[in-house]
Amino acid sequence: MNRKDKYIREKLNETKEEIPASVKNKIEKTLNSLPEQKRGDSTFVVFRKFAIACLCFLFVAIILLPNISVTYAETLEKIPVLKEVIKVVTIRNYFYDDEYHEMNIEVPKVEGDSESIDFINADVEELTKYIADKFYEEANDLKDEAHTAVSINYEVVVDTKEWFTLKLQINTMTGSGNTFFKYYNLNKLNGNIVSLNDIVIDDEFYNVVKEEIKSQMKKQMEDNPDLKYWIDDSVFGDDLLSIDAKHNYYFSSNYDLVIPFEKYEAAPGYMGTYEFILDKNLIKDYISDEINEILFG
Amino acid sequence: MILNKEEFCEKIHMYENSMYYLAFSLVRNDADAADVISEAIYRAYSNLNKLKNKKSFKAWILQIVHNTAVEMIRKNSKIVPMEDIENKIQGSIQYDLTTKITLKEAINQLKHPYQTVVILFYYENLSIIEISRITNISIVSVKKQLSRARKMLYEVLKEDFDL
Numbered sequence: 001m002n003r004k005d006k007y008i009r010e011k012l013n014e015t016k017e018e019i020p021a022s023v024k025n026k027i028e029k030t031l032n033s034l035p036e037q038k039r040g041d042s043t044f045v046v047f048r049k050f051a052i053a054c055l056c057f058l059f060v061a062i063i064l065l066p067n068i069s070v071t072y073a074e075t076l077e078k079i080p081v082l083k084e085v086i087k088v089v090t091i092r093n094y095f096y097d098d099e100y101h102e103m104n105i106e107v108p109k110v111e112g113d114s115e116s117i118d119f120i121n122a123d124v125e126e127l128t129k130y131i132a133d134k135f136y137e138e139a140n141d142l143k144d145e146a147h148t149a150v151s152i153n154y155e156v157v158v159d160t161k162e163w164f165t166l167k168l169q170i171n172t173m174t175g176s177g178n179t180f181f182k183y184y185n186l187n188k189l190n191g192n193i194v195s196l197n198d199i200v201i202d203d204e205f206y207n208v209v210k211e212e213i214k215s216q217m218k219k220q221m222e223d224n225p226d227l228k229y230w231i232d233d234s235v236f237g238d239d240l241l242s243i244d245a246k247h248n249y250y251f252s253s254n255y256d257l258v259i260p261f262e263k264y265e266a267a268p269g270y271m272g273t274y275e276f277i278l279d280k281n282l283i284k285d286y287i288s289d290e291i292n293e294i295l296f297g
Numbered sequence: 298m299i300l301n302k303e304e305f306c307e308k309i310h311m312y313e314n315s316m317y318y319l320a321f322s323l324v325r326n327d328a329d330a331a332d333v334i335s336e337a338i339y340r341a342y343s344n345l346n347k348l349k350n351k352k353s354f355k356a357w358i359l360q361i362v363h364n365t366a367v368e369m370i371r372k373n374s375k376i377v378p379m380e381d382i383e384n385k386i387q388g389s390i391q392y393d394l395t396t397k398i399t400l401k402e403a404i405n406q407l408k409h410p411y412q413t414v415v416i417l418f419y420y421e422n423l424s425i426i427e428i429s430r431i432t433n434i435s436i437v438s439v440k441k442q443l444s445r446a447r448k449m450l451y452e453v454l455k456e457d458f459d460l
Contacts, residue, residue, distance in 0.1 A: 004451055009419050011400050011454075016420070021319040026331035027313055029339045031306045068329060228368045268368045 016023040018178060086164050086186075087111040088156050094132040101139035102149040105132055110166060110184075116193050120166065120184045127153055127182070131170065149173040157250050162188050162294045179263045179266050179273050183248045189294065197245035198288075205286035213276045217241075217266075229267045241266045256280050256294040298345055300354075305345060308354050309338060315355065315421050316362050319431075322412040323366040333369055337362040356423070362433045363413075403453040410434075411446040427448055 019023075024058075094105035107128045110117045114275070135150050142148060150172050157165040164186040172178050187193045192198070200206070217229040232242055248260050260275040267274065280295045287295075302307065307413065309316075320330035341348075341361050348357055404415055408434070417428045426444070427438045 004454070005419070005447075007457065008400065008450060008454070009422065012404075012419050015399070015401055016314070019314055020327050023317055023327055023331045023334065024313070026335050027338070028310065030335040031309060034302060034306075034339075034342050036302060262337075268365065269332075270369060 033048060057182055086117075086156075086188075088154070091129075094128065094135075096135070096139070098139075100142070100144050100147050101135070103132065103135045103151070105152040106149070106154060107152075108154040108166065108168075114191050116186055116191050119193065120186075123184075124154075124168065127168070147173070155281050157183070158253055160188075160253065163251055163255075164188055167250070173236060179270060181260055181262055181273070183250050183260070187248060187291075187294070190290075194291075195245060196247055196249055199291045200245065201288050202286040206243050206245075207282060208286060209257070209259065209278060210241060210277050212282060213243070214241060216276050228271065231266070249280070252277060257283055298350055299348060302342075305342060308358070312355050312358055315359060318420055319359055319362050319413065320366050320417050322416045323363070323370060323409060329369060330366075333362060333366045337365045340365065356431060357422075357426050359421070359423075360433075361418070363431050363433075400450065400453060403450060407446055407449070411449075412441055414439060414442045414448070415446045436441055 018095040024067060030151070080096060081205040088108050089111065090106050092102055094107070096103040105128050108124060110120050111250065129165070133153065135148070138148055152168060152170050155167045157167045159165075166184045166186075168182040168184075170180040170182070172180075177289060186192070187194050191275075214231050217231050221227050229241075243259065250258050250260070252258050257278040257280060258275055263269060263271075263273050284292055284295070303455075313334075316334050317330060320333040320337075321327070322331050324333060337358065341358055348354065363426045404412060404419075407415060413432065414428060417431060418425075423431070425436055425439050429439045432439070434442075
C-alpha cells in the first residue's frame with residue numbers, strides 16, 4: 001500500500017462514526033427475534049417460518065398448529081361423502097384500532113356435518129383466538145414504542161364436486177410486513193383432510209416438483225431481471241427451495257397442482273408471496289390412484 | 298455448526314459498523330440500510346451451516362449484505378446504469394475549490410459502485426481479492442474502480458499530500 005492510501009485509511013479511521021441509533025435498534029430487534037438453533041435437519045425448516053417477521057407470537061402459532069392438524073388428521077376415519085357445495089360464513093371478527101396498533105381478524109366457519117369439518121373449524125378458532133390474544137399482549141407491551149398490525153382473511157380457493165380448499169391468509173406488520181398461509185384441503189369423496197404426504201406414493205414427487213418450480217423461477221428471472229428467487233444463489237445455492245410433505249398446496253379448478261410460497265420462503269422480501277402452477281400430467285406417476293381419478297376424472 | 302446463536306450475535310455486533318457502511322453505500326438511506334442488514338442477518342443465520350471457517354465470517358456476512366442490497370436496489374430501480382456512471386465519474390465530486398470539502402464528504406459523493414469499493418478498501422481494510430468476492434465482480438474490475446475512485450480522492454487531498 002502506498003503512502004497516500006495509508007494516509008486516507010488513517011484519516012478515515014479518525015473520523016469513523018457510530019452507526020445511527022435507528023439502525024442499531026433494528027439490528028437488536030432482528031437478533032432478538034432469531035429462533036434458537038436446533039440440532040438435525042429441522043433447523044432450517046423451522047427457521048424459514050421465522051424469517052424476517054417481527055411479531056414473535058405469530059411464529060409460535062403458525063408452527064404449532066400444522067402439527068396439531070397432522071396429528072388430528074391421522075385419527076380421521078372414512079366418513080360420509082360431503083355436500084357438493086360447502087358454504088363458509090364469517091362467524092366472528094376480532095377488531096381493534098388505535099394510533100399504534102391495528103387488528104382485523106375474520107373467523108370463518110365451514111358449514112357441514114363431518115368430523116373433518118369440525119376439525120377445521122376448531123383449528124381455525126384456535127389459531128385466530130391465539131393470534132388475537134397475542135396481539136393484545138404485544139400491543140400492551142409495546143404501547144407507543146412501535147406500530148403493529150395483524151389481519152387474517154379467508155378465501156374458498158376451490159369448491160368442486162370432489163375437492164374443497166379453504167385458505168387462511170395471515171398478515172403481520174411491525175416495521176416490515178410478513179404474510180403466512182394455511183390451506184385446508186378436503187377430499188369430498190371420502191371426507192378426509194389431505195396433506196401432500198397423503199397423496200404422494202413416490203418421494204421422487206418432491207424432486208420433480210422442485211425441479212419444475214426451479215425451472216419456472218429461472219424462466220421468470222430471465223424474462224424480468226427485477227425478479228429474484230434464491231436459486232443457484234452465489235451464496236446459498238438453491239437450498240432455500242424446499243418442498244416437503246408439509247408444504248402448502250392446493251389444486252386449481254381444473255386440478256393442476258399449485259404450490260404457494262410465503263414471503264421470504266424462497267425469495268427476498270420484496271417479492272412478496274408467489275405461487276407456481278404445475279401441470280397435473282407432470283405429477284400423475286407419483287400420486288395415488290385415488291387422487292389421479294379425481295384429477296383426470 | 299461452527300457458531301452457536303450467542304457467538305453469531307457477537308459476530309454481528311463486531312461487524313455491524315462494516316455492514317452498515319456497506320449497505321448505506323449501496324442504498325443511500327438509513328431505513329433501507331437497516332432493512333438490508335436485518336434481512337442479511339436472517340439469511341446468514343439460516344445458512345450458518347455453510348460457513349466453514351470462523352475467520353471468513355466478515356467477508357461472508359458482507360457478501361450477504363451486498364447481495365441483499367443489490368436485490369433491493371434492482372427491485373426499486375434505484376441503481377444508476379453502468380454507462381451513466383462511466384460518463385459521470387469524471388468530475389462527479391461536486392465541490393467548490395474555495396471551500397475545501399472533507400474526505401468523508403468526498404466519499405459520500407462518490408457514485409455506485411465506486412463508493413462501495415472505497416468503503417471496503419479504506420474503511421474495512423479488505424484486499425482486492427476479498428472485495429472481488431464480496432461484490433461478485435472480477436479482480437480487474439475492482440482494481441479499475443478503485444483506481445478511478447483514488448484519483449478523485451487524491452485530488453481532494455491534494456493539499457495534504459503536498460505538505
